[in-house]
Amino acid sequence: MAETHSLQDLRQAAVTSKVFVQRDYTSGTICKFQTKFPAELESRMDKQQFEETIQTLNNLYAEAEKLGGRSYLEGCLACLTAYTIFLCMETHYEKVLKKIAKYIQEQNEKIYAPLGLLLTDPIERGLRVVEITIFEDRSIGSR
Amino acid sequence: MPVGLSVDGALGYPSPSRPFRPSRYVPVSAATAFLVGASTLFLCFTCPWLAERFSSSIPLYNVVVFLFTLANFCMATFMDPGIFPRAEEDEDKEDDFRAPLYKTVEVRGIQVRMKWCSTCRFYRPPRCSHCSVCDNCVEEFDHHCPWVNNCIGRRNYRYFFLFLLSLTTHIMNVFGFSLLYILHHTKHLDQVDSGVTMAVMCVSGLFFVPVAGLTGFHIVLVARGRTTNEQVTGKFRGGVNPFTHGCLKNIAHVLCGSQAPRYLGRLRKPHSVEVQPPFLRPPLSEAQLEAKAVDNGIQQSKSSLEIMESQSTDADPPPPPKPEHRYPGMPHTQNEECSLLTEAPPTPSLYKYRPSYSSPGKNHTASTHSSKMSRGNSMTESPSVPVTTGQPSYRSDPSLSSRGGAGCRGGGEGGKAGSGGLGGASTFGGRSYPSFTDTLLQSAAASCSSSLRSAHTAHNALGPLISEGTTSTSYKSLANQTRNGSLSYESLLTHSESPEFESAAHELSPPRPHPPHSLSTAAGAPPISGYTSPFLSAQQREGSLQACPAPLRPSPNRAFLRPTSSPPSRAPPLSPRARSLGSPPPGPAPGHTPLGKSLSYAGGAELQHRPSSSGGGTPMQNSTIKQNVANHNTPSHKPVGGVKKVTGVGGTTYGISV
Numbered sequence: 001m002a003e004t005h006s007l008q009d010l011r012q013a014a015v016t017s018k019v020f021v022q023r024d025y026t027s028g029t030i031c032k033f034q035t036k037f038p039a040e041l042e043s044r045m046d047k048q049q050f051e052e053t054i055q056t057l058n059n060l061y062a063e064a065e066k067l068g069g070r071s072y073l074e075g076c077l078a079c080l081t082a083y084t085i086f087l088c089m090e091t092h093y094e095k096v097l098k099k100i101a102k103y104i105q106e107q108n109e110k111i112y113a114p115l116g117l118l119l120t121d122p123i124e125r126g127l128r129v130v131e132i133t134i135f136e137d138r139s140i141g142s143r
Numbered sequence: 144m145p146v147g148l149s150v151d152g153a154l155g156y157p158s159p160s161r162p163f164r165p166s167r168y169v170p171v172s173a174a175t176a177f178l179v180g181a182s183t184l185f186l187c188f189t190c191p192w193l194a195e196r197f198s199s200s201i202p203l204y205n206v207v208v209f210l211f212t213l214a215n216f217c218m219a220t221f222m223d224p225g226i227f228p229r230a231e232e233d234e235d236k237e238d239d240f241r242a243p244l245y246k247t248v249e250v251r252g253i254q255v256r257m258k259w260c261s262t263c264r265f266y267r268p269p270r271c272s273h274c275s276v277c278d279n280c281v282e283e284f285d286h287h288c289p290w291v292n293n294c295i296g297r298r299n300y301r302y303f304f305l306f307l308l309s310l311t312t313h314i315m316n317v318f319g320f321s322l323l324y325i326l327h328h329t330k331h332l333d334q335v336d337s338g339v340t341m342a343v344m345c346v347s348g349l350f351f352v353p354v355a356g357l358t359g360f361h362i363v364l365v366a367r368g369r370t371t372n373e374q375v376t377g378k379f380r381g382g383v384n385p386f387t388h389g390c391l392k393n394i395a396h397v398l399c400g401s402q403a404p405r406y407l408g409r410l411r412k413p414h415s416v417e418v419q420p421p422f423l424r425p426p427l428s429e430a431q432l433e434a435k436a437v438d439n440g441i442q443q444s445k446s447s448l449e450i451m452e453s454q455s456t457d458a459d460p461p462p463p464p465k466p467e468h469r470y471p472g473m474p475h476t477q478n479e480e481c482s483l484l485t486e487a488p489p490t491p492s493l494y495k496y497r498p499s500y501s502s503p504g505k506n507h508t509a510s511t512h513s514s515k516m517s518r519g520n521s522m523t524e525s526p527s528v529p530v531t532t533g534q535p536s537y538r539s540d541p542s543l544s545s546r547g548g549a550g551c552r553g554g555g556e557g558g559k560a561g562s563g564g565l566g567g568a569s570t571f572g573g574r575s576y577p578s579f580t581d582t583l584l585q586s587a588a589a590s591c592s593s594s595l596r597s598a599h600t601a602h603n604a605l606g607p608l609i610s611e612g613t614t615s616t617s618y619k620s621l622a623n624q625t626r627n628g629s630l631s632y633e634s635l636l637t638h639s640e641s642p643e644f645e646s647a648a649h650e651l652s653p654p655r656p657h658p659p660h661s662l663s664t665a666a667g668a669p670p671i672s673g674y675t676s677p678f679l680s681a682q683q684r685e686g687s688l689q690a691c692p693a694p695l696r697p698s699p700n701r702a703f704l705r706p707t708s709s710p711p712s713r714a715p716p717l718s719p720r721a722r723s724l725g726s727p728p729p730g731p732a733p734g735h736t737p738l739g740k741s742l743s744y745a746g747g748a749e750l751q752h753r754p755s756s757s758g759g760g761t762p763m764q765n766s767t768i769k770q771n772v773a774n775h776n777t778p779s780h781k782p783v784g785g786v787k788k789v790t791g792v793g794g795t796t797y798g799i800s801v
Binding site for chain 2: 018023028044070071074075086094105112123125131136137
C-alpha cells in the first residue's frame with residue numbers, strides 16, 4: 001500500500017504524513033468514526049467540511065447495518081435457498097459499501113485532492129480507521 | 144465469491160501460510176462423516192418404511208432439515224468469520240513507541256479496554272480477539288470451533304448458531320423416527336434395516352446430549368448479547384455488558400442483521416484521483432496563527448494522543464476505577480520520567496515495540512513511576528551511548544520499558560507515591576492497567592513490569608518483569624516481540640547488533656545482579672512478581688546507578704537500554720509528548736533513578752524532555768533526531784546534586800545522578 005502511494009507520488013505530490021481517524025465506540029460496536037478534527041489537518045482544511053464528511057460516512061454505515069425489513073428478508077431468502085443466493089446476489093451491506101466507495105471518491109475529487117489530502121476507504125483497513133493522506137505542499141512548503 | 148472464503152494470500156493477507164497440520168482436520172472430518180453418514184443411512188434405510196407407513200412428508204421433512212443443517216455447517220466452516228487484515232506499517236506509526244499496551248474507550252458509559260495486538264499491529268476493537276489457532280484477529284470473536292475448523296466471529300456466528308439449532312432438531316428427528324421404526328420392528332431386529340437404524344439411533348442419541356447442551360448455551364448467549372469468549376473469560380460477570388441491546392434486539396441482531404462484509408480478499412482500487420500541488424489552503428484563523436507561532440512544528444502525534452486519551456477500551460471486565468492521573472506522592476517534576484509522564488498522554492507506559500521506530504521517550508516515562516524512581520537523570524546518563532539513530536535495537540527495550548513501566552505503574556496504580564510504587568504495582572495483581580489516561584508516571588511505573596505486551600506474546604519471557612495482562616503499562620514494543628523468546632533485560636543490554644527485538648527479546652532474561660546489567664538487574668533482580676519487578680530496592684538501584692555509566696556499550700541496543708542514552712531513532716511523533724515534559728523531579732532517590740532512567744529510556748522520547756534539575760539528572764534526550772532539540776532542555780539543564788552530565792549521540796545530553 002505504501003508502495004502504491006509512493007509510486008503514484010512520483011507523478012504527484014509526495015506524501016508527508018497520514019492521519020488516522022479512529023472509530024468511535026461510544027455507541028457500541030456499530031461502525032462509526034470519530035468526528036473530532038485531527039490537529040494535523042488544522043492548517044490544511046476546514047473543520048466543518050471534515051466533520052461533514054465523517055458524519056455522512058457514519059450515516060451511510062448506519063444505513064448498512066440497520067436491522068430492518070430489508071436485511072430480514074435477505075436473511076430469510078438466504079435460508080430458503082440454502083445460502084446459494086449469495087452466489088448471485090449482493091448483500092445489502094455490500095451495496096452500501098459501494099455507495100460509500102463512490103462517495104469517498106467524489107469527496108476526494110471535489111474537496112480533498114485540491115487541498116492536498118486523500119481519503120482512503122476504511123474498508124481497506126477493516127473498518128477500523130479512516131486514513132487521510134497528507135501530501136507535501138511544495139508550492140508553499142510543507143508543514 | 145460473495146460468501147467470502149477466508150483465503151490466505153488474498154488481498155489483505157491475514158497471516159502467513161501456516162504449516163499443514165492434519166490434526167486440525169480430524170474433528171471437522173469426524174463431524175462431517177457422522178453428520179452425512181448417519182443422515183444418509185437414516186434416509187436410505189429408515190425413511191422408505193416411514194414414507195410407506197405414515198406419510199411421504201416425513202422423509203421430505205427430514206431431507207429439508209438435513210440440507211439446512213448441512214448448509215449452515217458449510218457456511219460456518221468456510222465463511223470468513225470477520226478477520227481483520229494486518230495493519231500496515233504506516234498505521235502503526237501513529238501509535239508509536241510510547242503507545243501503551245491498552246487503550247480504553249468508553250462504550251455506552253462503560254470503560255472497555257482495547258489491547259494492542261502485536262501480531263496484527265493495531266489496537267483490537269472491542270469484542271475483537273486474536274485467535275491463536277488461526278493467527279488472526281477476528282471481529283466479535285466468539286470462539287474457535289474445532290468441529291468446523293474455523294473461528295466463529297461476527298460474520299459467521301449466525302450460521303453457527305443456526306447450525307446448532309438445526310443439528311439439534313435433526314438429531315431429535317433422526318432419533319425419534321428411528322425409535323419409531325425400531326418399536327414397529329421389534330420382531331425383525333435381525334434385518335439389515337433394523338440394524339442400521341439401531342446404529343443410527345445410537346449415534347444420534349450419543350451426540351444429542353453435547354449438541355443440545357451447546358445449543359442451550361448459545362441460546363443463552365444470544366439472549367444476553369454475549370460472545371462465548373466474554374462468557375468464558377467472565378468479562379461481564381459482575382458488571383454490565385455494554386454490548387447488549389435487550390433480549391429481543393440481541394436475537395434480531397444475530398438472526399436478522401445484514402451480512403457483514405469481509406475485510407480480506409477485497410479488491411483494492413488504487414486512487415484514481417491525482418493529487419498535485421498547488422493546493423488550496425483554508426484561511427488561518429487568528430488562533431491558528433498564534434498557535435502556529437508557538438508550535439514547534441511537530442503536531443503529528445497530538446491527535447493520536449488525544450484519541451488515546453479519550454478512548455481506551457477492551458472487552459475486558461470493567462477496569463478498576465481510574466487511578467489518579469498523577470502519582471499522588473510524586474511532585475510533578477520529580478524526574479525525567481515523571482515529567483515525561485505528566486505531559487505525555489496518560490497512558491500506561493508499556494509501549495509497543497516497533498522496529499522502525501524507536502521512541503525511547505516512551506519507555507522513559509515508564510520509569511517515572513514511583514517517587515523512589517524519580518530522578519531518572521541518573522538513569523538516563525549513558526556516556527557510552529552513541530545512540531545510533533534508527534537502531535532498532537533501541538526500541539526493543541522491553542525490559543527497560545517494562546521495568547520502568549512496571550515500576551511506575553505500580554506506584555501510580557495504587558495511587559501511592561514513592562515506596563508505594565512497589566506496593567502499588569502489586570495491587571495490579573496482573574490486571575492490565577486499564578486506564579490509558581493515567582499519567583505516564585503511573586503507567587511507567589506499572590508498565591515496567593507486567594504490562595509489557597511482549598509478555599503476552601512472548602509468553603512472559605521476561606518473567607517477573609512481564610506479567611501477562613497485569614500492569615497497564617505494558618509496552619507495545621514488548622508485546623510486539625511476538626516471536627521472540629524470553630525478553631530479558633540482559634539481552635537488551637548485551638545485544639548490540641540486532642535491531643530486532645527478537646534478539647533483544649532472546650537476550651532478555653531475568654536480570655542478573657552484575658553491574659553491567661545494573662539496570663536490568665535493578666529491574667529484575669528482586670523476587671518481584673510481574674509488575675512489581677521494576678521496583679528495585681534502593682540499594683539495587685544505587686548499585687545499578689553506579690554501574691550505569693560504565694557498562695554502557697557502544698552497541699545501539701545497549702545504548703538504548705541505558706536510560707541515559709536516547710537513541711535518536713525515536714520516532715518523531717514523540718515530540719509532542721516529549722515536549723510537554725516538565726522539569727525533573729527534585730532529588731529523586733538515587734536508587735530509583737537507574738531504574739527509572741532505564742525505563743524511561745526504553746520508553747522513548749518521553750523522558751528526554753525533562754530538564755534535569757535537582758538531582759534529577761538530565762532528562763533523556765529524545766531519541767528521535769527530529770524531536771530532540773526542540774523539546775529537550777538538555778543543553779540548559781545542569782546536573783544537580785551530583786548529577787553527571789553525559790553527552791550522547793545526536794546532541795542529547797543526559798544527566799546521571801550519581
